[in-house]
Amino acid sequence: MTAELPLNDIAPGTWKPNRGRSETIQLIIKIICGAFATISILTTIGIIGTLIFEAFSFFGNLPSELSKDSEQVSYMQGVIHFLTAGRWTPLFASKQFGIFVLISATLMITFISILVALPLGLLAAICLSEYASPKIRKVLKPVLEILAGVPTVVYGYFALLTVTPFLKTFFPVEGFNSLSAGIVLGIMITPMVASLSEDAIYSVPQSLRDGAYALGGTKRETVWSVVLPAALSGIVSSLILATSRAIGETMIVTLAAGANPTLGFNPFVPVMTMTAYIVQVTKGDAPHGTIAYQTLYAVGITLFLITLALNIFSFWFVRRFRQKYD
């Protein structure tokens, strides 16, 4: 029996595993990977640290900017002014710092873009994953993804020079307005919604569809009552990601929505979003160290906190509602 086991016959020294060397290589790889991971973490910490630091100095300087001869403004009053004032005029002689003016513009344009992207993107996703023949799907999906590759500045010009004149025939819109910017922004994020939702719908197991068909379900009943609810968490998270993208989008809103900080939700007039304001200031109007310069960071951190909150919500939502199929 033992004679049949060839291993016993092998002369010593045939196998020389290089344990020592592979451990050294392993260690070097570990160090390199660790270094790169640390760099990306440090960069993030650095950016957030700068944001927080400069935002704090903004709030530190805010009271003296707001104080007039007759009355002194406290630190708390400065913060309250920031959150509640109805005007945003840091570059003017009479400075006001009502951030909600910028937030309202951002929210309104984002809302309009979601109104466009949700039905377009979701229906495109359903169509691609459930109704399109493999041939059509093969053509349509890349086309959709090309749409995602169009530079945003092109979208911006499209909004300004094509959509706005078109809207003028129906609505009393001005040359710059949030309706046009919102619609085009919606078109921009549609591929994202469609592509991610399509992934979510596509990953619903075939066994669930079979189960619905075997109960005498029609295609419509199967898709709408079984497949879509099963893909809900993925669809919602795609929507939230697209929303974050819309909130942070800069070029389209700068070009098409104007640079006129206006409080309110009138989609026909020029407004100024948070991102558009950041563009305006960084283009060089504000000297380093002034309060106008520091507003950049105050706006930046507000923007950051909004998208962070959305991402956390999306993370929580997906974990809460995700279905596990083995």
Place this chain on the structure above:
Amino acid sequence: MQDIRNQTMTDTALKAEKISVYYGSTLAVKDVFLDIPRNQIVAFIGPSGCGKSTVLRCFNRMNDLIPSARVDGNILFDGENIKRFDPVELRRRVGMVFQKPNPFPKSIYENIAFGARINGYQGDMDELVERSLKGAALWDEVKDKLKESGLGLSGGQQQRLCIARAIAIEPEVILMDEPCSALDPISTLKVEELMHDLKMQYTIVIVTHNMQQASRVSDKTAFFNAQATEAGGKMGYLVEYDETQVIFSNPREEYTRDYVSGRFG
């Protein structure tokens, strides 16, 4: 005359006449003739790839959902060719339970109510849910958590939920595609007991890899085998179909004898 017709109608629930199934240009199953008697349990046994599940899926036209599949031959359901049925209507009357439990990601209640609702059930939904769950011997285990997700149940409970879901729409035939292959022995036993009870009301066709299961639960057994084709694939065919007792104790074919005695497969 009327009597004779009723007689034949009650005797045979499903009749397969020379069924062949193709996937693309590949012949997967060839020339199956089979009568499924009413209110009996018929088991399909055979080695992997012999086309048992494929034939089963012909009975409720699930193969229609696979774009490349083509079914030749005729299947009569209550004496009428199933090609003349609307597949949606056929599937309501010929229910199916799958190999892997596939409850919908909805509440236990909604899992049952879904099929009833899409088929236009007008009666008392609560009562139907209770009756179906009792029919699948699951009621006592879930009656206090009907609003919880069906995915929270154990594998065996999920499979009984799927059976409850299938019987909720009051089919005449239930097709079971290896319903116990993902279950532990105790859950398997429960499902088998359930099949005995369901036999009073329904005709059951079960595909199984487990020969003991076939001999325990079924009245008739069909043995399928696969033969190698010239193209290098496998083609399934029906070897022998008889009373279960005959198949397991005194089959006509050599292949069947070898298979049921565990010599291959």
